[in-house]
Amino acid sequence: MLSPEHVRVRRRGAELQVLGLSGELKARAVELARDVRALAVEHVGRSREELEDAWSALEVAPRERKILLGLAKLVGDDCEFEAGDAEEAAGLREELFGLAATLRRDADGSFDRTAVMADVAARRGVEPSALEALLYADLRGAQRLVGCNAPDAARLVERYEQAQVQAVLLRAVRVVAEVRCASGDAYRTLFQKLKFRRLMHRVTPLEAGGYRIEIDGPFSLFQGVAKYGLELALMLPALEACTSLTLLAEVRWSNRGKPLAFRYEPRTRLTSLDKPSVRDEVQELLDGVRGLETEWNAKLADRVLDLPGAGVCAPDIVLRRERDGAEVLVEVLGYWSRASVWKRVELAQRGLGARLLFVVSSRLRVSEEVLEETEEAALYVYKGRINARSVVRHAEALSARA
Amino acid sequence: MIELAFAEGTLEVRGFRPDDAVPPECRWDARSACHRAPARAYADVVLELRRQKLAYDDRARRYVELESKLALERAARPFQEEALDAFRKANGRGVVVLPTGAGKSHVGVLAIDDRRRSALVVVPTLELVRQWYDLLRTSFATEVGIVGGGSHELRALTVTTYDSAYLHMQHFGARFGLVIFDECHHLPGATYELAAELCLAPFRLGLTATPERPDGRDARLDTLIGPVVYRRDIIELAGEYLSEYEAVQVAIELSPEERSEYDENRKIYLDFVRSQGIRFSSPSGWNDFLMRASRTPAGLRALAAYRRQRELALAAARKLEYLEMLLERHRRDRTLIFTQDNATAYAVSRRFLVPVITHQTKVRERSQILERFARGDYGAVATSKVLNEGVDVPDANVAVVISGSGSVREHVQRLGRVLRRREGKQAILYELVSTGTNEAYTSERRRAHSAYQ
CATH class of the missing domain: 1.10.150 (DNA polymerase; domain 1)
Structure with a gap:
């Protein structure tokens, strides 16, 4: 990962902008990437200090200096060095x-x-x-370069541009991401990553669809700290995997100055025409329900149910009854883990504000009775394969509860 | 019933009824639907709950009473007892300021024995980790944990670095009832202070010789640890508890070639500064220079010229010639040689064949060098900054500062390395300063302390 000193930024009032590469400068960056990589290849067998001196000796204009340093860092990370005895x-x-x-x-x-x-x-x-x-x-500078695995110049420049955004997020105090995902799986992956990184979030639905997710850490309640910057930077690939993303970060770029605002929208993004990635069993269930003669319509769900302090639920499918518009959300838990089922049961018992049907394999040894008394949720335990007709029957029964 | 839980360096409080008075440091956290306070506020929150006679279930506190007692009783000096007493009177929260070599660590050991809770000692360097590890193991005859430098072992008595404490306190901050911040002037930085915020320990002791910070953030020590509860200066203890010492400033002339190169580079640098109207009297002056220098070829030349003139002043050839004479003069003494940068430290090592300790020196080799230095097998050790603080080299009696920063703290700490008392010991600190260069001004700034008056 790059450090802030490798990043080309400018301040505009209270805003921090990463300077993109285009036109002549981009061509020059590719040229530099080629030189940096070539020097690394030429220096195989020589010391790290000699390689670093050779990189420093490359002549660059002042505005190219950070590009050179950043590219050298990326190539250095792809080099293999051998320490002396x-x-x-x-x-x-x-x-x-x-x-x-x-x-x-x-x-x-x-x-x-x-x-x-x-x-x-x-x-x-x-x-x-x-x-x-x-x-x-045995000093670092004396380490011998034994190989260089850096990619070609064009790819290096691409990586440099991506790494610049991550380097800015290293100093982030808080991130607000407006995202839209095409499937429950995508939302689930995103929230699992937030949990894995021990970050905290607040979710608000957007009028135009999608969600606004405010991300920071437990201590952020008291003080804007850059402590969670590394975790926020590591979240970037997961956020970029969403169908659409607009990211706004509050960044502490210098120790003295006030936090600056940083806005980022990936240049290349998926469009709504791209096919969302959906698990096979979810697709089969979707096709199965669509193939039935029933008044329930099925489509992929793209919503998130958040219960602060308890957790997040991202259903896979929305079943909607034509007659009265009744809705039942379906999450296919399959045979993942017993713990995840109990987590959903706990969420359902605390009230998620929607009717939820959890589809669970009998291998997880959970009984449908567990949620029989619950008004808004039910379990469908299947043996072998998920039966679309049974799912609809469970949805019907759930919608009839109180 | 109110529930307290430690969560990632904060205190989650659940179960207040609408008419309960919520303790001042607790805030409602909509993200998790509970009240939350920094872990540092644990003692205040508990005291407030008790005051209001509210029943609570404390699942936050995970520290234990210490089983091991002090196994090695070492008579405390009167001022060490006074310091401990002041710490007790402040309810076990406060900063003790004692000069280097006066035995601050012993005050720490006494505090651990006094509070009898699992304790975490936070130090700035790996060398100090090693030193506290040995001290605690010998003093309490028990195994001691280390977090940092590749180790991650938690025990009732554990030593860690500020870096590791900042990174990991959110995970283990509930496991200690007492936290000791050694060289605690490091703590109030924008990042390190989180080590204190994310720690639940109700008892907190800060140890330092120089609490003041140029950025004024030392005021934060009050909140993060507690007030200064005891203070003694070098001049109050010199002679009786610290060695007598002499501080000698040696003026070094640049060679004619160095002088000419120095003047030439300084002119390039200053011409640029003037042409840009940069004012170093302003707090942002230096950053302003760096920013403007990076924008144009003339600026880059000025930056290179600045570095070169500084290098010439800090590592003037005649300084090394003078050092040769000092090594000869003190060949039967124990000499510590301090430099501003690693390159000069390694140059000294190569030229005079003396061992060097920098951040690149592995722990095992460091220990071996210091052991051999203590035994007298080595008469001199060169170092850049890693021996500036806290390192216990009682036999060192000569310090040679070849170069350094303008920091008063650094200069006082370097002097402190040779002040530990030994019978008949007379310590001496030589400061080599290139005349007619900007280094003379740097030297003036770092000597602004009573120890050098």
Whole structure:
């Protein structure tokens, strides 16, 4: 990941903007990426310090400086280095410095460095110059480059542009993402990632569809801190995977200044024509219900039910009865985990504000009776394959409850 | 019943009834439908619940009473006892300010024994982790945990770094009843202070020789730890509890070649600064210079010239010649050589064949170098900044500052390395300053302390 010093930004009032690459500058960035990569390949077998010096010696205009540093960081991350023998170097230092200390303490006249080097070199049967090279062979700068796996120049520049956004989010205090996903699976993945990163969120539906998700951490309630910046930056790929994304971050770009606003919309995005990724069993159920002669219509769900303090539920399918518009949301839990079923049961018992049918495999050893007393939710436990007719029957029964 | 839970460095409080008075630090958190307070406020929240006689179920506190007692009784000096007493009177929350070498760590050990709760010691460097680890293991005859430098082992007594505490306190902040922030002037930074905010420990002790910070954030120590409860300065303890010392400033002339190169580069740098109307008297002056310098070829030349003139002043050839003479003069003493940067520290090591300790030196080699230095096998050790603070090298009696920053704290800490008392010891600190360069001004700034008057 890039650091803020690799990023080309400008401030416009209270806003922070990442400077994109286009036209001549983009062509120059590709050229630089080619040079940076080529130098790495040429330096295989030489030290990290030599490679870094070679990169620094590349002539660039002031506005290209950060691009060079960023590209060098990305290529450096793709390089493999071999450290010198730390034991051998430390052993040499111990011997050399120990002898030097004794001679200095006991010397009447001035200390003779050359004599100490010659003495130790003779004991080891090597030239003094070899000792000079070995003395600090275990330092980072002395590591030997053994290979470079960096991609081609065009891909490097693409990665640089993506990495710039992540580097800005490293300093983010809070992120507000307006997202739209085409399936329950996509929403579920997004919220699972938020939970995995131990971030907190507030979800509000948008009038035009989709959701506004405010993301920060537990301590953010008291103070805007950049502590969650790494987690927020790591959330970016999951947010970018949504069908649409507009991201607004509050960024603490310098230690002294006030937080700045950063807005980001990915240049390439999926359109509503793109087919959402849907699990096979969900697609089968959808097709199964559509193939029945029933007054229930089925379509993919794109909504999120959030119960603060309890959790989030993202159903897969919406069943809608033509006659009266009654709706039942269906989440296919399959045979994932017993714990996830109990989590849904707990959510349902606390009231999700919609009718929910959870479809669960009998392998999870859960009984439908668990939610029989609950007004808004029911369980359909299936053996083998999900039966569309049974799903509709359960939906009918659920809609008839109180 | 009210429930308290520790959640990611905060305190979740559930179950207030509408007419209950919510403790001041608790706020309603719509994200999780509960009240929330920083973990730091745990003691205040509990005291408030008790005051209101509200029943509560405390699932937050995960610290235990310490089983091990002090196994190695070391007589406390009168000022150490006074410091402990002041800490007790402040309900176990406060900062103790004592000069380096006066035995701050012993005050910490006494506080752990006094509070008898599982304790976490937070320190700035891995070298100090090693030192506290040894001290606690010997003092309490028990295993001690370490978090940092590749280790992650939590025990009732644990030592960690500020970096690790910032990263991990949200996970283990409920497991300690006492937290000691050693060299606590580091704590009130924008990031490190979260180590105190996310920790639930009701008892908090800060130890430092120099609490003041140039950014004024030392005022935050009051909230994060507690008020300064005890303070003694170097001049009050020198002679009786600290070694007598002498601070010598040595003026070093640049060679004619260095002088000419210095003047040439300084002119390029200053011409640019003037042409841009940059004012270094303004707090944003330096950032302004960096920003403008990065925009044009002339600016980049000015930045390179600035670096070169600084390098010439900090590492003037005659400084190393003078160092050679000092190493000769003090060849039977224990000398610490301080530099501003790693490159100079390694250059000193190569030229004079003395060991060097930088952030790149592995823990095992560091320990070995310091052991050999303590035994007298090595007469000198070079270092950049990692030995500035807290490191216990009682036998060191000579410090040579080849270069440093303008920080008063750094300079006082460096002097402190040679002040630990030994019978008949006379400590001496040499500060080598290139005359007619900007370094003279830097030296003036760092000597603005009573220890150098």
